[in-house]
Each structure stands twice: as structure tokens, then as C-alpha cells.
Amino acid sequence: MPLPTTVPTRELVTIADSTLRIPDQNCLTHLQFRRFAGCPICNLHLRSFAVRHAEIRAADIREVVVFHSSAAELRKYEGDLPFDLIADPTRTLYREFGIEAKPRALLDPRAWPTILRSVVTVSMAVLRKEKPAPPAKPEGGRLGLPGDFLIAPDGRVLASKLGQHADDQWSVDELLALAPSTKARH
Template identity: 50%
Template sequence: MRLSIGDIAPATTLKTIRGEHLTVPDTSGRLVHMQFRRFAGCPVCNFHLLSLARRREDLEAAGIREVILFHSSHNEMLKYQAQLPFDCVADPTKQHYRRFGVETSGLAVLHPRVFWSGLRWVLTTGRFYNKAENGILGLPADFLIDWRGHVVAVKYGLHADDHWDADELLSLASDLCRGGGAGANQGSPTP
């Protein structure tokens, strides 16, 4: 079942690939940007996370904590996500994916943006994956969760490169701070 704005996100205790424990919601008052990505070596996902890592200071200044899940094993994630400055979590059984209504689709890799983002990752890093745990048809999903556990914005991606970028995320956080509420689309295609 998909979550909507205003729903209470499932209370979640997670263990990062660095062995740290965290809970969602974050009771320290920060917003949690909970991202569900695809497999650990996904070039599209990794290019996206590289762009977010470059904006880390902006995200932290806006009070946003990044929590990123992959449907891959701990060992596979260490190959690709160990250098990220975010909380990264392995969910190879997709337990949390099911709890948050994150799905798969045969259309996940058929959008032109998917090819372009993947190519940019390969050209930037020279890396390509050789294992796609749980397949290549996973869809991304983004949730912005407040300190009380309320989903204040949500996006279920329609293809592998359909997610919030840093500017969209910062705009959502800014709207919340101004009291305007967040009303992110729920799976609408982005240009």
C-alpha cells in the first residue's frame, strides 16, 4: 500500500552499512529524506547520490537527514556507497520497500533520462556494475518525514531516474519552514 501526504510513516529502526543504528522518524527535529533506490551498483542511482553529496551542506543546513535504502546486500553496498556522507541501509529482502509501498516496473529502465544518467555515472567514475541484486526493474521512491513521523511529501518514481533532485528537496523543506506545507507529486512524471 502506498503512503500519501499526511500518513504516518511506519516507525522504522535501521542499521546502516557502517553499523550505526538509526530510527525514523528523527526525534531530534530534523526532516528525514528517506530514499528507496534500486540495486547498489545502479549507475542511475549512484549518479543521483553523487549530485546530492555535492549539496550535502545545503541539505544539512535545511535540517534534512538523508537515509538511503538499496535492495542489495551489505557487502555489495560497501563497494558503491561506503564513501557517501549519508546513512545508507541494505534491505536485500525488500522488507522496508514493502512497508512503504515501493514497487517495480518493466518500464523502470525505458525512459531516455535513465540511459543518460547511467552514462554520466560511467563516464564520471569509469565504473559499471557487475551484479544487480533483486533485478534492474526497481523504482525509486522519496519520502520526506517530519519529527512526528508524518509523511509531509512523497514521490513514487515512474522510472529509474524519477526522483527529487537537491533543488526540489530544498524547496520542499523551505515550504515546510514557511508553514506552507509540502505537496510533492506522487509519481507524476518530471520533465
């Protein structure tokens, strides 16, 4: 299935029950596809975006993160993140954007160092009672691959990346390097 080159305008409901429009007509949208609510790898990755959220917003980018979990599960595990979270337990958006769920998500050795680091980080947060333990049987399974799309206000996909393993997604620095300046977009 070919990756989308344009994204039709649509409204999505966040886990906070607010409605957002994609593409955002006022700024770039970074549409991230992650795995399940409570995923240690996703949590570690998204915390790196949360820490630099002001910098991302200053670059005129809106973060929107999609999980294949329910809104209730997302609120429980990820509700403190400073950006919009979308529950897609039926994987409708995942299919539309070509995001797969394959065993290589966890079996690829390139993901193992981050898997180990994320399990230790989450385990420490659980022991300190800062976070609930990740689900033993996550909604939608454990095998989702990440995906990143940078979408212009007019719906054009400026850049995209389909992950080859569970830790194969854009960093904040990669995202910022991909974003054209505000003047260049207008």
C-alpha cells in the same frame, strides 16, 4: 497499495553497523529508495546529494538511503557517501512504502539520457580505478523504481514521490523547496 501518510517509529541498522531512528525526532528525514549497489544512475544521483550534503543538513534534513542490496555490496560501491545507507535485500521497506520493480524503470525514454551519462561517468571512474565496475548481475535485479519520502519528526509524511522510471526522483533543489522552515515545524 496506498502510500503511507505516517511512518511508525523504528530503528534501522546502517551499513556502518550503527542504529538510527526513523523518524528522527530532531529533524526531517529524507528517506530515499534507490536500486542496487553500484547502480550507475543511483550513483550519479547520490553524488549530487553528497556534493550538497552540508546544505541539506543546514536545512535540518537527514538523508537516509535504502538499497535492495546487502550491506557488503553497499560498502563496496557506496560506502564513501556522507549519509546513512540501509541494506534491504528482502525489500521489506520497499513493500511497506509501495516501491516497485518494473521493466519501465529502464525502458522509459525519459531515463535514457541519464542512463547514458551515468554509464559514461561510472566507466571513466572504473578506468581511473576510482570505483569498481558495476555488478553484472546485481543483487535484487536492475528494475527497481526510485522513491522519495520527506518525514517530519512526528512521523507525518510531508511529501512523497514514487518514480515512474529509473531517473525520476527529487533533485536537491526539489527536496529543499519541500522542506518547511524549522520555525514552521515547531
